[in-house]
Amino acid sequence: xxxxxxxxxxxxxxxxxxxxxxxxxxxxxxxxxxxxxxxxxxxxxxxxxxxxxxxxxxxxxxxxxxxxxxxxxxxxxxxxxxxxxxxxxxxxxxxxxxxxxxxxxxxxxxxxxxxxxxxxxxxxxxxxxxxxxxxxxxxxxxxxxxxxxxxxxxxxxxxxxxxxxxxxxxxxxxxxxxxxxxxxxxxxxxxxxxxxxxxxxxxxxxxxxxxxxxxxxxxxxxxxxxxxxxxxxxxxxxxxxxxxxxxxxxxxxxxxxxxxxxxxxxxxxxxxxxxxxxxxxxxxxxxxxxxxxxxxxxxxxxxxxxxxxxxxxxxxxxxxxxxxxxxxxxxxxxxxxxxxxxxxxxxxxxxxxxxxxxxxxxxxxxxxxxxxxxxxxxxxxxxxxxxxxxxxxxxxxxxxxxxxxxxxxxxxxxxxxxxxxxxxxxxxxxxxxxxxxxxxxxxxxxxxxxxxxxxxxxxxxxxxxxxxxxxxxxxxxxx
RNA sequence: GGCGCUAUCGUCUAAGGGUUAGGACAGGGCCCUCUCAAGGCUCAAAUCGGGGUUCGAAUCCCCGUAGCGCUACCA
Numbered sequence: 001x002x003x004x005x006x007x008x009x010x011x012x013x014x015x016x017x018x019x020x021x022x023x024x025x026x027x028x029x030x031x032x033x034x035x036x037x038x039x040x041x042x043x044x045x046x047x048x049x050x051x052x053x054x055x056x057x058x059x060x061x062x063x064x065x066x067x068x069x070x071x072x073x074x075x076x077x078x079x080x081x082x083x084x085x086x087x088x089x090x091x092x093x094x095x096x097x098x099x100x101x102x103x104x105x106x107x108x109x110x111x112x113x114x115x116x117x118x119x120x121x122x123x124x125x126x127x128x129x130x131x132x133x134x135x136x137x138x139x140x141x142x143x144x145x146x147x148x149x150x151x152x153x154x155x156x157x158x159x160x161x162x163x164x165x166x167x168x169x170x171x172x173x174x175x176x177x178x179x180x181x182x183x184x185x186x187x188x189x190x191x192x193x194x195x196x197x198x199x200x201x202x203x204x205x206x207x208x209x210x211x212x213x214x215x216x217x218x219x220x221x222x223x224x225x226x227x228x229x230x231x232x233x234x235x236x237x238x239x240x241x242x243x244x245x246x247x248x249x250x251x252x253x254x255x256x257x258x259x260x261x262x263x264x265x266x267x268x269x270x271x272x273x274x275x276x277x278x279x280x281x282x283x284x285x286x287x288x289x290x291x292x293x294x295x296x297x298x299x300x301x302x303x304x305x306x307x308x309x310x311x312x313x314x315x316x317x318x319x320x321x322x323x324x325x326x327x328x329x330x331x332x333x334x335x336x337x338x339x340x341x342x343x344x345x346x347x348x349x350x351x352x353x354x355x356x357x358x359x360x361x362x363x364x365x366x367x368x369x370x371x372x373x374x375x376x377x378x379x380x381x382x383x384x385x386x387x388x389x390x391x392x393x394x395x396x397x398x399x400x401x402x403x404x405x406x407x408x409x410x411x412x413x414x415x416x417x418x419x420x421x422x423x424x425x426x427x428x429x430x431x432x433x434x435x436x437x438x439x440x441x442x443x444x445x446x447x448x449x450x451x452x453x454x455x456x457x458x459x460x461x462x463x464x465x466x467x468x469x470x471x472x473x474x475x476x477x478x479x
Numbered sequence: 480g481g482c483g484c485u486a487u488c489g490u491c492u493a494a495g496g497g498u499u500a501g502g503a504c505a506g507g508g509c510c511c512u513c514u515c516a517a518g519g520c521u522c523a524a525a526u527c528g529g530g531g532u533u534c535g536a537a538u539c540c541c542c543g544u545a546g547c548g549c550u551a552c553c554a
Contacts, residue, residue, distance in 0.1 A: 009554045044553055100552050112481045112550060138552045158484070167482055175552035182554045202484065206549045229485080229547095236546065266491095269503090273492055277502045296492085298485055299547060303505095316491065316504040326517075369516040397514090444513040456515030 002034030002196045006060075006067070007186065010040060011047040012241035014059035015248040016302060017201065017231040020267040024228060025199050026065045027268070027290040037193055038067040042074045043185045059250030064260045065283075071193065073185045080180035083188045083218055084139050084173045092217045093173055094120060095127045095137040100176060115140065115170040139174035141183075141214060151209040156199070156226030156292045163209045171210050187211045191220030199226040199292065202299075203238065226292050229271045230299045239302065247304045247312065256313065257372030259336060261328070262321030266314070270300040280323040322371035330364045337363045340376040346384045362466050365458045382452040383466060394449035398479055403446040406436060410443060411476035420469040422461040429461075450479035 006022040008014060029036045038060070042048045060067070073080075087093035096103075098116040120142060131137060143165055150164035173184040180188075190198060190211075198208075205227050215222045231239045239248050246252050253263050265281055273296075274281065274289040281289070305312030325333065337359075341347040351359040366380050382388040390398070398404060413428045414420075429447070433440040444460045451460075451467050464472050 007554090011554070041554065047553070096552085098552095103552070140552090161483090163482075169550075172552045177552080179552085181552065186554085201548090203548055204554090205483070207554090227484085232547070234490095238548070269491060271491090273502095275493065277493070279491085279503055296485095300491065303490060314490080314504085319504060322517090368518095393514095439513095441513050448514065454515085458515085460513060 002029060002032045003037060003194055004029050004034060004197045004199055005037040005039050005190070005193065005195050007039040007041045007189075007200075008056050009044060009047075009182075010042055010049060010053040010056060011044060012052050013055035013246070013249040013251065015239055015241055015244075016250065016253075016267065017239040017248075018056075019059060019063065019250045020231060020270060021199065021201060021228060022060060023063065023065065023264055023267050024272070024290075024292065024295070026067075027287055028197065028199060028292055030287050031290050034196070035069065036065075036067040037069045037071065037195065039070070039189060039193070040072045040074075041182065041186060042072060043180055043182055045074075045179065055249065055251055059254070062250065062254045062260055063264060065264070069193075071189070073189060076185070076189060076192075077180065079192065080185045080188050081174065081178070084180065084184055087141070087173065087217060088139055090217075091124075091142070093139050093141050094122065095131060096140045096170075096172075097130055097135055097137045100138070112167075113169060114143075114145065120170065136176040138172045138176045140170040140172050141210070141217075143168045143170050143213065151212050153208070153212060153222075153225060156197070156224060157229075157295045158202075158205070158227055158297060161205070161208075163206075168209055168213075173214075183207065183210055183214065187214040187220075188218065190223060191215060191218060194221075195223050197224045197226065199228065202227040202230050226295070229296055231270060232299050232301045234301060234303060234305075236301070244304075248302070253313070253317075257340070257374030258317070258321050259324050259328075259373065262324035263317070265324065266317040266320050269316075269320075270302065271296045271298075280320065280327065282328075318371045325370055325373075326367050330360050330367075333363060333367065334360060336373050337376055340373045341384060344377040344381075346377075346381070348384070351384075358466075365462055365466060369457070379454070382454070386471070388453045390449070390453040391455055393455035394453050397445045397449040397455055400442060400446070402438070403442060404479060406432065406438065406443060407446055407450055407476045407479055409436075410447070411473045414464075414469065414476070415473050417469070420465060422459075422465055425464045426461050446479075447476065451475050 004025040006025050008018055026036050028034070040053065084093060088095070096116055096119040098119060103116060119140070145165050145168075147165050150162055150166075151168070152160070152162045155161050171183050172181045174180055208225050208227070212222055233239050233244045233248070237243060241248065261283055264283065265286070268281070268286050268290070269279060272290070272294060275294065303314035338347060338352065341351070348355070362383050366376070366383065370376065370379070410429060410432055413432060414425065417424050417428060429443050430440050433443050445455070448457055448460045448463055449455060451463050451472055457463060458466070467475065
């Protein structure tokens with residue numbers, strides 16, 4: 001049974017790059033009948049925040065791709081420390097008494113930092129003595145740098161990977177405050193949680209060599225690794241919460257009015273493709289087609305503007321979402337539309353009961369002109385509530401010579417129509433136009449303006465039936 | 480500086496030795512049409528540079544160049 005994990009650290013909101021990593025892991029698990037583990041990598045106690053944990057969980061839940069298990073690294077601290085201790089006892093790791101600040105600054109030109117002088121070679125007797133004397137120390141992994149070979153593994157995406165021991169630095173396992181580092185915690189947890197495939201960003205590639213050494217030293221089975229290309233911002237740098245701000249937050253996309261399926265579809269197309277020119281894909285279709293081996297090795301740029309409004313996101317994301325909006329079964333869309341109307345304060349319980357069919361029909365007629373769920377609020381007000389403003393262009397249509405008067409006469413005619421269908425409405429309208437010797441378009445566009453306050457929208461005759469006979473007549477008279 | 484990864488239209492990508500280098504978004508035009516969308520058709524737009532290998536290279540190799548990542552007691 002395959003087991004994959006997504007391991008965010010709660011030091012910032014969930015951004016698109018993280019979400020894509022989650023999504024790829026999820027589809028990998030799904031397509032191989034495996035399990036998805038969510039692990040909160042909260043070893044950096046100083047930087048963890050409740051708020052970012054919430055953002056991560058909110059974002060992940062919204063994606064609607066459920067995970068099977070959830071863990072927190074902080075719950076397993078003693079296990080991690082114990083692992084470090086056993087490595088220390090076995091000589092695979094050693095104490096480093098160098099002050100943290102000294103490790104940082106010692107960067108002589110040319111030579112990369114590999115370990116602190118004197119520490120690696122220190123006798124265990126001296127090391128024990130200093131530790132007992134209360135001197136603070138970090139614990140480092142002893143990379144077998146004297147060996148001529150190195151670490152090799154086969155990456156699911158990047159294929160053969162190799163790094164010489166001589167190029168790998170003695171990374172820390174325990175900090176001088178006694179807390180485990182990411183490397184230790186992550187590796188021990190991957191081992192204990194029986195993770196079979198670690199699929200993560202390419203920014204972890206260098207870490208993987210270290211993790212494999214650790215895994216082997218701890219006698220865990222080494223999982224298969226896959227490194228995903230990175231998502232870059234329009235400025236060309238790796239997506240980050242700090243640099244790019246809330247625009248890259250998953251919850252921003254939710255709040256903008258994206259559909260989970262549309263957003264997931266967009267994410268999948270960044271660095272992966274089904275190779276048959278299809279782009280609009282349902283979750284099921286992606287699940288059937290997804291293969292990690294087909295993930296690209298090249299970074300992708302995510303388009304977005306500075307201020308993060310809906311007009312600032314990648315137009316393709318918008319388009320894809322629109323495709324989902326109009327292709328999905330209306331039934332599936334209804335709950336989302338309801339949410340949008342509730343948020344706007346326009347929800348009427350009748351929409352879910354006695355007028356449910358009407359509601360479904362309205363949503364269905366409106367959706368081809370929308371890209372986002374929030375467009376229900378922005379552009380569809382008059383269909384759901386009676387008070388609405390008139391767009392300047394709608395006013396123009398109403399102000400054309402004689403239009404208001406004609407609309408009143410149209411109202412009189414329509415009032416008497418017994419069967420308020422599109423055909424009958426059209427017949428009445430055209431009859432009136434012929435009688436008054438005006439172009440039907442004048443009445444058609446005027447009607448739409450009177451009924452919705454907008455110069456644009458669905459077929460005017462459709463609008464009549466949507467608004468209903470009574471209201472339509474009132475609105476024609478009121479215009 | 481060191482160690483890696485990568486390089487196809489503006490953007491996302493297809494083509495893994497032989498195609499007029501394909502599709503999508505965005506942009507231009509046309510059709511449809513009561514408006515706006517949707518939809519259909521269409522135009523413009525790319526293989527980073529240089530060397531090899533080969534009858535033949537976007538594709539394989541080398542060198543440049545560029546971008547990105549890593550180089551922490553962050554993850």
